[in-house]
Amino acid sequence: MNVPMKEGRSVLPVGWTGSKALVPLKHELQRLHPSSFDFKVGESQAVHRWLADGTVALAPCSTICLLREPSHEIAFPLGVVSEGSVSSMYLGLQGDPSTLMQEIHARNRELRAVFSQAEILFEKDARQAAQFIWQMARERVRERSFVPPVLQISASASGSSSVMLARIMFRLWFGDEAYQSCVPVNDTTPAHYDSPTRSSLRLIVGDEALMKRNGFTAVLHLEQIWKQLTGLPFVFSVWQFASTPVGHVWRKKIMEAAELAQARMQVEPVTYIQDLSLSSMNGSSPENGYRVNLTDYWKGIQYRLQPSHLKSMILFLCLARYLPSAQVHESAIIKITRWQQLSSGPGRSQTY
Secondary structure, eight states, X not given: OOOOOOTTOSOEEEEEOOOGGGHHXXXXXXXXXXXXXXXXXXXXXXXXXXXXXXXXXXXXXXXXXXXXXXTEEEEEEEEEEESSOOSSEEEEEOSOOHHHHHHHHHHHHHHHHHHHHHHHHOTTOHHHHHHHHHHHHHHTOOOOSSOOOEEEEOGGGTTSHHHHHHHHXXXXXXXXXXXXXXXXXXXXXXXXXXXXXOOEEEEEEHHHXXXXXXXXXXXXXXXXXXXXXXXXXEEEEEEEEESSOOOHHHHHHHHHHHHHHHHHHHHOXXXXXXXXXXHHHHOSXXXXXXXXXXXXXXXTEEEEOOHHHHHHHHHXXXXXXXXXXXXXXXXXHHHHHHHHHHTTSOOOOSOO
């Protein structure tokens, strides 16, 4: 079923995950345009499916969908972006993490030099930059005296851009051999354990991550590491359509609501707490008495995509292409080339 996107349509069906990151935006859409949007709420995989089959016209979807789904396109410059750590995407460690943390910090110092060199050499070509990064990282993998951990992926992370970033970082940190033996084949297949005593890095994302932060001895905030390596924010998701773009009227309504929500999140985020019950605000079952501070969380998020955000997204997708689990469709290469040209400008086009 394909939904015709006409300017005169009175209600627009929109896919929605229910993530707390999107609460302020939904608040403003409903306040400014009551009854204009039909929010179809579900898990991220369901939202992706609804968008592909035309059940919904638009949806904020994981960035990685642009690589995997041939019909998905950027609808307009809106998404969910983190300028640094917002505690909604991390690798959790338990036990004594000192040796592993020292190894990763040392490796990150090496990788910063590689990323910086790639930026100098291939500033306007993310595909070449990604190829260079992978090649240099492979050449500089050092001998290690410890056994790399196993990457575990929580159910909430399935199908997300966070999984792909975790995969990218694991391979950059530990090399191809460790990646093949310690990383699950897909989002649902457990990694192979060579030893029952092997430690693990558990990827936790989204609302679950906000609630479980205190359940780990140490955490590695992936969005913060990405910022340190690239100098760029991380783009979790972008608004996407499949096959048929929406008209100017809908675009204007959503853009205006997003910009207002972003501005209010920075100065008076408590405005949006009223949309949440006490249990959902603090997490339905917070571990170790941890209470989620959503006001700080929202202050670290942006909706409006700037050229630097688009540049970051393109580099991420280009790096992801080199992973066997990326499931890249051939059309993605054409899309990446087009977005590369837009990343150096203000990005005013309706269709990306």
